Amino acid sequence: xxxFTKDIQSMDDLLVHGLQDIYYAEQQITKALPxxxxxxxxxxxxxxxxxxxxxxxxxxxRLDQAFTKLGQTPKGATCPAIDGLIKEADEVAGxxxxxxxxxxxxxxxxxxxxxxxxxxxxxxxxxxxxxxxDDIVRFLNTxxxxxxxxxTKLNTVALRKGVNRKAAS
Amino acid sequence: xxxFTKDIQSMDDLLVHGLQDIYYAEQQITKALPxxxxxxxxxxxxxxxxxxxxxxxxxxxRLDQAFTKLGQTPKGATCPAIDGLIKEADEVAGxxxxxxxxxxxxxxxxxxxxxxxxxxxxxxxxxxxxxxxDDIVRFLNTxxxxxxxxxTKLNTVALRKGVNRKAAS
Numbered sequence: 001x002x003x004f005t006k007d008i009q010s011m012d013d014l015l016v017h018g019l020q021d022i023y024y025a026e027q028q029i030t031k032a033l034p035x036x037x038x039x040x041x042x043x044x045x046x047x048x049x050x051x052x053x054x055x056x057x058x059x060x061x062r063l064d065q066a067f068t069k070l071g072q073t074p075k076g077a078t079c080p081a082i083d084g085l086i087k088e089a090d091e092v093a094g095x096x097x098x099x100x101x102x103x104x105x106x107x108x109x110x111x112x113x114x115x116x117x118x119x120x121x122x123x124x125x126x127x128x129x130x131x132x133x134d135d136i137v138r139f140l141n142t143x144x145x146x147x148x149x150x151x152t153k154l155n156t157v158a159l160r161k162g163v164n165r166k167a168a169s
Numbered sequence: 170x171x172x173f174t175k176d177i178q179s180m181d182d183l184l185v186h187g188l189q190d191i192y193y194a195e196q197q198i199t200k201a202l203p204x205x206x207x208x209x210x211x212x213x214x215x216x217x218x219x220x221x222x223x224x225x226x227x228x229x230x231r232l233d234q235a236f237t238k239l240g241q242t243p244k245g246a247t248c249p250a251i252d253g254l255i256k257e258a259d260e261v262a263g264x265x266x267x268x269x270x271x272x273x274x275x276x277x278x279x280x281x282x283x284x285x286x287x288x289x290x291x292x293x294x295x296x297x298x299x300x301x302x303d304d305i306v307r308f309l310n311t312x313x314x315x316x317x318x319x320x321t322k323l324n325t326v327a328l329r330k331g332v333n334r335k336a337a338s
Contacts, residue, residue, distance in 0.1 A: 006263075006264055006265060006266040007264050008261070008264040008265045008266075008270065008274075009265075009266060009267060009270075010267070010270065011270050011273060011333075011336045011337045013270075014261075014265070014270055014273060014274055014336070017261065017264070018277070021257075079257060080252075080253040080254075080256040080257045080260065081250075081253045081254045081256075081257040081281060082253070083249075083253055084248075084249040084250045084251070084252055084253020084254065084256075085249075085250045085253065085285075087249040087250075087253075088190075088248060088249045088250040091249065092177070092183075092186065094175075095175055095176050095177040095186070096175060096177045096178075096183070097175040097177075097178060098178060098179065101177065101178075101179065101180050101182075101183055104180060104183060104296065105177075105183055107292075108187070108288075108289075108292040111288050111291070111292060112250060112285060112288040112289065112292075114288070115284040115285060115287060115288035116254075116281060116284060116285065118284055119277075119280050119281040119283070119284035120277075120281065122280070123276075123277040123280060123281075126327055126328060126333055127273065127333060127337070130333040130334055130336070130337040131337050158295055159295060164180075164295055164296060164299040165299055167180045167183070167299070168180040168296070168299040168300050
């Protein structure tokens with residue numbers, strides 16, 4: 001983005017900027033997830049994170065297709081929000097010595113990231129629909145549904161698979 | 170947080186840190202919302218943001234009560250996630266000249282913030298329940314429900330009150 005010019009002049013520009021933002025975010029997530037998987041102890045948690053890493057790579061491919069449908073070259077735009085979310089996750093993890101408490105913190109960090117993506121994909125779908133770009137909506141909807149499912153899975157890991165109970169005991 | 174010590178040793182410590190994180194976040198939101206209200210043009214959007222500013226001040230009071238119930242002095246801990254979300258909102262807004270496109274971007278920024286809070290309050294409630302701190306759950310639940318309602322209201326503003334349609338036309 002330029003500093004002295006207003007680069008977003010239309011809703012189409014805003015949609016493309018939003019796609020570049022989530023494209024960068026998904027790429028940062030593919031770098032952050034392996035570190036979270038290394039730190040996690042609970043087997044259900046590591047499985048959920050590994051599955052989501054595989055999904056994230058496919059989500060990036062769907063975003064590639066969305067850019068192409070819009071006649072744009074796929075590229076990312078630095079996204080301070082995801083950078084902040086990942087920085088916060090790293091800082092909190094660095095403060096924790098107990099492995100079970102760390103697992104609970106990792107679930108929380110991953111769910112904060114999921115909710116960021118749920119918000120962004122929800123917005124992008126609404127913008128694409130308003131602009132009549134129905135051809136990219138299905139890619140974005142698939143990504144949104146995967147983020148929601150990943151968030152629900154993390155709820156299960158925290159509540160039914162014992163992560164929170166073990167951390168609190 | 171200390172740099173050379175691991176300050177979070179138990180799940181109770183993690184809960185208190187989480188409360189300090191959202192306490193800081195809510196305070197930053199009370200500073201960011203007036204700027205978003207100034208930039209917004211659509212009347213339904215400014216009304217929704219003004220109402221949420223009032224709610225946010227009450228949410229901080231509820232967090233004060235939660236700290237007190239836990240025998241803690243209310244204080245914030247710098248939260249890179251909310252700082253990043255607000256920085257991103259400012260940067261995108263600074264790139265937009267068209268007022269109707271700016272309204273759509275403001276809705277998106279506000280919904281990203283709401284989703285951050287929805288994730289955090291959901292986590293804090295689960296942790297408080299696991300630790301048996303039922304006395305703070307109701308404060309956190311009230312805040313969570315307000316964030317969800319604010320997000321739903323912003324959906325209505327974007328989709329039914331014409332913000333996205335006007336921005337796309």
